[in-house]
Ligand code: SRM
């Protein structure tokens with residue numbers, strides 16, 4: 006298997022396939038189930054065609070409600086930085102690293118992701 | 130952590146001023162030097178006492194709180210709420226509470242004051258209350274439940290506020306004042322007389338020159354007040370509001386210097402007679418004065434901070450000018466309002482007994498400086514007069530022009546005329562100069578200026594003045610005052626609406642490309658995307674689930690269901706007019722059973738099925754649509770319900786078929802997207818069982834047709850709808866509503882309900898009538914055409930999605946795994962499901 010198609014620098018040993026590119030919704034989010042050796046997790050995947058990077062992965066769980074909903078928030082940018090707004094209580098989270106903009110003490114888990122052909126791969 | 134090197138700072142009192150000191154400490158990074166412990170006797174953390182009365186108008190302890198729940202924890206400050214300090218041991222430098230002794234290096238008293246209850250015999254009886262804390266208000270609320278009337282003892286500022294609160298609790302209210310007039314501190318005899326008239330006109334009884342001798346058990350009511358001349362007044366409850374007294378008991382007991390009439394004596398550094406102990410706020414006595422307002426307390430907190438950290442700031446007194454709206458009556462007092470502190474002062478007075486307005490100026494003997502002013506009935510001149518007073522601006526040649534009505538040459542002090550030293554926000558000590566430096570430092574809009582200076586984040590009294598100064602200064606610097614929707618569009622919602630219509634723009638990406646932010650900003654955000662989605666839907670009514678529109682929608686619209694707090698969704702089929710066949714009721718029951726949904730009759734006369742899992746939504750809707758249901762748009766900023774009463778078909782009083790009309794209206798306007806949600810009501814006669822006058826559109830049957838009421842709502846700030854047109858026939862009714870709603874959709878701001886829109890319309894209801902009924906703008910036909918387009922293009926969004934496998938792909942919990950979200954767990958209550966884990970929010 007080759008990982009050269011990955012846009013992100015690949016640490017070969019830890020990358021795994023997550024879903025198909027066709028599963029993504031442009032300019033919005035979808036949730037994926039991640040089964041990794043370190044444990045399972047719910048991942049919110051965001052796809053912004055034409056932007057750099059195009060693909061982001063942060064935790065799907067909203068820390069303010071404990072509900073798994075962040076993939077369903079509205080995606081946008083604040084001061085040029087891509088964010089998602091929680092659909093429940095509207096806090097913004099930076100797609101790049103999961104940082105909450107309203108509360109500096111809250112930062113979500115984030116993953117490195119990239120395309121491998123028509124597949125989405127994730128580093129765990 | 131090196132606790133040994135930190136000094137222990139204890140603050141007694143977690144009220145407004147004590148909390149302000151904590152904020153100042155946090156901001157000054159003083160927590161690196163001090164380890165801070167705050168003791169608060171009240172159960173709640175610090176809250177906004179100034180707006181205490183809002184507690185009776187929908188605010189709760191949480192909305193009144195001055196900081197979020199974990200503010201103290203986050204900054205490493207120990208807050209012990211509900212724990213009073215009972216003694217101070219100055220020798221040991223310890224405070225004593227019920228839980229033990231705590232050592233301090235520095236101690237701050239911020240214990241505020243308590244309401245003074247005159248030593249009247251019987252004042253301990255049940256039903257005798259005070260008005261200072263949230264607990265006091267709870268006590269008043271519960272006493273009011275079994276009461277029909279109430280008396281406030283004390284006709285000062287707080288007394289009138291308490292009387293208003295009693296009125297709000299549906300009690301007949303009276304105010305008993307010892308002095309010959311109301312608000313003796315702020316107004317003179319003439320002003321007091323006017324104030325009394327105005328307040329009596331509002332249905333509050335005012336008794337002046339009344340000294341209560343004793344309180345005994347009543348005959349008709351719970352209590353009876355006996356006055357000096359043996360006259361009596363029966364009442365169910367009494368609220369004492371006869372002034373405040375400093376809570377100096379701890380200070381007295383440990384022999385700190387106390388003023389003759391109470392109050393802990395402090396110097397300019399807020400130090401008491403023991404240099405280790407400071408006092409701030411209403412407990413402190415500075416230069417023989419107690420300051421019963423929050424702004425001077427905040428200034429003391431700043432001085433105390435400087436004393437603790439070795440800074441320069443000192444407390445040098447404070448202006449006690451006040452502007453109030455009491456029971457809807459304006460009262461303002463500036464400086465030496467009575468004119469008795471400045472020998473030789475001259476006075477100008479203006480009294481209009483018809484309009485019930487009184488204004489007084491106190492002017493220096495040479496007529497050049499304003500020394501004080503008093504306003505009753507209209508505070509319009511307050512801001513201008515305060516600026517003359519506070520900044521020593523020279524008065525115009527005819528000072529009277531400042532208080533006379535309609536004199537076109539009355540020099541209004543615009544923001545430009547104010548000197549840099551002009552105090553704009555006294556709570557946070559922000560001058561006009563401070564605002565200018567904030568702007569020069571890069572703050573380029575109101576929000577940023579509030580953020581850097583904190584102006585207008587205290588009592589809020591300076592909001593209008595602040596905005597006018599900010600707008601003026603920004604414009605003077607060539608900054609166009611920003612009315613942009615958000616950082617992606619420099620347009621108002623109305624401008625965007627016009628662009629979309631005129632240019633026929635059909636997608637968000639086209640709009641942002643042509644008129645919005647570029648590059649990395651071109652993503653939009655959670656403000657502009659739903660707003661544009663709504664505009665596009667209002668104009669073209671394409672399904673919101675089309676691929677181009679999907680990323681724009683609020684989550685609820687994306688899934689055509691309301692998201693609940695545990696990540697499940699609610700299903701609300703349309704039940705037009707509240708009418709439903711038994712067959713359909715059965716189907717709702719079967720679907721709820723099959724998918725384990727909680728069912729409830731809503732406040733909108735329909736049935737809500739809660740707790741649906743994302744992946745079940747398509748199947749649920751498939752079954753509902755097969756049974757003839759369609760979407761109820763409970764998720765959308767769109768028409769919700771048309772509530773009806775049973776009307777002439779069944780009711781002995783009904784004069785028209787209100788159910789039939791409600792159903793017709795609901796089907797006509799269903800699916801109409803608007804700046805906010807829209808609700809209708811239709812009643813079959815004037816008894817108004819459908820509560821139509823609390824709706825955006827209210828229709829009430831008459832013998833001759835329909836009366837139309839517009840722009841009401843319930844919710845956070847209820848407003849009655851206003852009568853708009855009478856005796857309309859069916860066609861005229863549709864036409865008028867078509868025009869009105871389309872005009873609203875065109876011109877309202879985002880998330881502005883019809884009531885707020887109507888309040889902000891220049892020219893008010895009359896203007897609206899001209900545009901809609903008389904067609905003064907010549908828009909009528911166009912508005913009707915647009916509405917007809919929306920009506921003709923209606924599709925049930927769920928029916929549209931059910932047939933489209935592409936659209937259904939979104940309804941999976943995980944795109945790569947068939948399992949449902951395993952963390953949604955239900956339990957049961959009263960025989961129905963409910964979320965098992967309550968959220969941490
Ligand atoms: C279900 C229901 C309560 C019930 O159990 O009865 C309800 C539930 C919600 N209401 Fe309501 N409202 C419901 C009737 C009302 C009513 C009564 C009425 O319609 O006659 C009112 C006051 C009347 C009015 O709107 O003027 C009402 C005033 C509000 C408000 C305050 C609006 C305001 O202008 O102040 C909100 C907040 C908002 O819309 O921004 C709100 C918002 C909400 C939301 C959407 C909150 C949210 O964003 O999650 C709730 C969604 C629950 C859900 O998950 O489905 N709800 N809500 C009622 C649904 C009616 C329906 O069949 O569609």
Ligand SMILES: Cc1cc2nc3c(=O)[nH]c(=O)nc-3n(C[C@H](O)[C@H](O)[C@H](O)COP(=O)(O)OP(=O)(O)OC[C@H]3O[C@@H](n4cnc5c(N)ncnc54)[C@H](O)[C@@H]3O)c2cc1C
Nearest residue numbers: 142144145146147170178213214240241410411421422423
């Ligand atoms: C209804 C109402 C309306 C008002 N409206 C206005 C207005 O419009 N404008 C304005 O400027 N001001 C207004 N005020 C006054 C304003 O609220 C006060 O000036 C301000 O709250 C004073 O702050 P403080 O911290 O000194 O006292 P407080 O806010 O009273 O706080 C003192 C706190 O210390 C606690 N405490 C006392 N003793 C102890 C102890 N031994 N141990 C532990 N805790 C203790 C008390 O329980 C209290 O919580 C209003 C007040 C009321 C009641």
Ligand code: SF4
Nearest residue numbers: 774780783813814818
């Ligand atoms: S509003 Fe009139 S018609 Fe409707 S139920 Fe009430 S009394 Fe009957």
Ligand code: FES
Nearest residue numbers: 554556587588589
């Ligand atoms: S004067 Fe109180 S907030 Fe500005």
